[in-house]
Amino acid sequence: MPRSDVEAAWAAVEALGRRPGAAAIRSLFTADPDRPARMTRQAGDVLLDLSRTAIGPEVLPALLALARAAGVERFRDAMAGGEAVNVTEGRGALHMSLRIPDGAPPYPPGRGHSEASDAGANQSGTALTQAQQTRARMRAFTAEVHEGRFLGATGERFTDVVNIGIGGSDLGPAMVARALWTPGAPMRAHYLANVDAHAWEAIRPQLDPKRTLVLIASKTFTTQETMTNAALVRGWLAEALGDGAAAGHFAALSTNLKGAAEFGIPEARVFGFSDTVGGRFSLWSSIGLSLALALGWPAFERLLAGGRAMDEHFLAAPLEDNLPLLLALTEAWHVNGLGYPSRAVLPYDERLARFPAHLQQLEMESLGKGVHADGSRLSRRSGPVVFGEPGTNAQHSFMQLIHQSPVPVPVDFVLVARADHSNPDSHRKLLANGLAQAEALLVGKDETTVRQEMAASGAAPGSIDLVASHRVFSGDRPSTVILVPRLDAFTLGQLVALYEHKVACLGALWGINPFDQWGVELGKVVAGHVGARLEGRSAGVHAATEASVAAIMRLQGER
Numbered sequence: 001m002p003r004s005d006v007e008a009a010w011a012a013v014e015a016l017g018r019r020p021g022a023a024a025i026r027s028l029f030t031a032d033p034d035r036p037a038r039m040t041r042q043a044g045d046v047l048l049d050l051s052r053t054a055i056g057p058e059v060l061p062a063l064l065a066l067a068r069a070a071g072v073e074r075f076r077d078a079m080a081g082g083e084a085v086n087v088t089e090g091r092g093a094l095h096m097s098l099r100i101p102d103g104a105p106p107y108p109p110g111r112g113h114s115e116a117s118d119a120g121a122n123q124s125g126t127a128l129t130q131a132q133q134t135r136a137r138m139r140a141f142t143a144e145v146h147e148g149r150f151l152g153a154t155g156e157r158f159t160d161v162v163n164i165g166i167g168g169s170d171l172g173p174a175m176v177a178r179a180l181w182t183p184g185a186p187m188r189a190h191y192l193a194n195v196d197a198h199a200w201e202a203i204r205p206q207l208d209p210k211r212t213l214v215l216i217a218s219k220t221f222t223t224q225e226t227m228t229n230a231a232l233v234r235g236w237l238a239e240a241l242g243d244g245a246a247a248g249h250f251a252a253l254s255t256n257l258k259g260a261a262e263f264g265i266p267e268a269r270v271f272g273f274s275d276t277v278g279g280r281f282s283l284w285s286s287i288g289l290s291l292a293l294a295l296g297w298p299a300f301e302r303l304l305a306g307g308r309a310m311d312e313h314f315l316a317a318p319l320e321d322n323l324p325l326l327l328a329l330t331e332a333w334h335v336n337g338l339g340y341p342s343r344a345v346l347p348y349d350e351r352l353a354r355f356p357a358h359l360q361q362l363e364m365e366s367l368g369k370g371v372h373a374d375g376s377r378l379s380r381r382s383g384p385v386v387f388g389e390p391g392t393n394a395q396h397s398f399m400q401l402i403h404q405s406p407v408p409v410p411v412d413f414v415l416v417a418r419a420d421h422s423n424p425d426s427h428r429k430l431l432a433n434g435l436a437q438a439e440a441l442l443v444g445k446d447e448t449t450v451r452q453e454m455a456a457s458g459a460a461p462g463s464i465d466l467v468a469s470h471r472v473f474s475g476d477r478p479s480t481v482i483l484v485p486r487l488d489a490f491t492l493g494q495l496v497a498l499y500e501h502k503v504a505c506l507g508a509l510w511g512i513n514p515f516d517q518w519g520v521e522l523g524k525v526v527a528g529h530v531g532a533r534l535e536g537r538s539a540g541v542h543a544a545t546e547a548s549v550a551a552i553m554r555l556q557g558e559r
């Protein structure tokens with residue numbers, strides 16, 4: 001599509017956003033009593049209810065026209081077919097191939113034959129073969145560990161697995177383990193990410209070196225935090241078991257096979273993946289080995305199957321019923337139509353406590369960009385700030401702002417219909433709170449009602465005047481409700497893939513590359529200079545840093 005058509009489609013959406021009353025939601029329900037059903041879509045186990053947004057009968061067609069003009073379908077098919085959609089790194093984004101079951105073919109090349117689609121087909125064929133071979137090795141290794149055929153140096157079975165990784169090599173697996181682990185599971189999993197050794201010291205007392213298996217999870221195998229922690233843990237194992245024996249407790253999950261070999265990990269325990277899989281999309285690859293070990297192979301396979309179910313929906317569903325696209329268009333409407341710069345994700349399920357953290361990386365590392373894929377400066381805002389906490393904790397933390405601050409913060413409420421505990425009263429209260437928050441944001445409360453209620457409860461006129469305006473809720477604050485019947489590996493796989501594809505759609509809509517992350521590089525380089533300065537060497541750091549270094553050194557000297 002010519003850029004001018006995309007700009008025209010954006011202009012139409014932005015013009016709708018500037019109309020008086022564009023942010024109104026309640027009136028949409030008055031105008032259309034069937035709105036809840038009309039604005040709800042289902043894919044597999046996932047129900048997406050967009051009724052509590054200001055997407056009205058004129059906005060949705062404009063958003064869908066934008067998706068067509070921006071070539072979202074073309075981008076989606078090119079991604080699935082292995083084309084180099086990650087233009088700045090000259091490679092595909094083939095995380096979907098990790099979810100293709102054994103025996104099934106790769107996704108076909110994007111529409112129409114071209115050099116790009118032929119190259120993509122080659123790349124996706126190679127990535128699929130590698131994914132399936134690695135999966136077979138992961139499965140065999142998991143069985144060896146569980147059945148006691150691969151043992152610790154002293155002949156004991158492994159009971160604990162420590163995944164050392166950061167960013168995408170930590171957040172996805174840690175989130176899933178937190179969601180699905182139960183006390184009867186095959187092993188305990190621990191996630192060590194931060195270079196702060198307090199993190200390691202918090203985990204260490206829970207571990208017996210004789211029974212601890214360590215996975216070094218790093219796509220590049222060069223990440224400072226991960227390599228530092230790997231050395232710490234290796235030192236701990238070496239002290240308990242001897243250096244040679246310690247090496248036998250490690251496996252590596254990486255695309256850098258050479259780096260893993262240099263660390264002393266034999267090839268048989270190095271589980272690779274394709275460099276077409278970005279870190280934040282990698283939990284389905286060997287980066288998920290801690291999940292297979294801790295939860296069991298069947299659970300890991302169900303997770304992949306859940307992701308695959310969402311892939312199939314994404315690739316086949318018409319745009320107007322396509323959940324990932326609808327979620328992306330809702331975000332585009334909020335960010336660019338209405339000017340809302342952030343979004344909260346509130347899972348009403350304690351097991352999903354780390355889901356917001358996973359989405360923070362997935363969405364902000366992918367979409368927090370300043371230039372288009374072709375290098376030109378962005379002409380409109382890109383990814384919003386994403387944050388969240390599980391409900392109901394969020395209600396007693398930041399919901400004050402979401403209810404009353406002048407700039408609305410759209411919310412994703414993630415609800416699970418059935419709990420896996422035996423306290424129906426707790427679960428009823430949990431769900432009631434989630435739905436109540438969505439309703440309160442939508443409906444609000446005006447000052448007349450506040451005054452009447454206060455008067456009816458006997459408040460003095462002076463105190464009514466004092467607080468009435470403070471107790472007003474504007475209403476018309478948007479939220480989406482995402483509902484799954486239960487939380488298990490299959491439904492969680494669907495949820496994670498839903499957001500992954502939402503990110504890809506937004507990349508196409510905004511015309512940016514959602515698969516690179518150049519914005520993390522500068523800080524890494526500067527950390528090298530500051531580290532040298534902290535070691536007492538002169539490293540040419542900025543005067544502000546120099547002053548902070550001096551203050552730190554002074555305080556360290558005072559100990």
Ligand SMILES: O=P(O)(O)OC[C@H]1O[C@](O)(CO)[C@@H](O)[C@@H]1O
Nearest residue numbers: 167168169218219220223279520
């Ligand atoms: O898996 P690696 O190579 O250690 O990288 C970890 C994380 O670091 C980042 O590159 C950001 O610094 C993320 O994209 C990635 O998930």
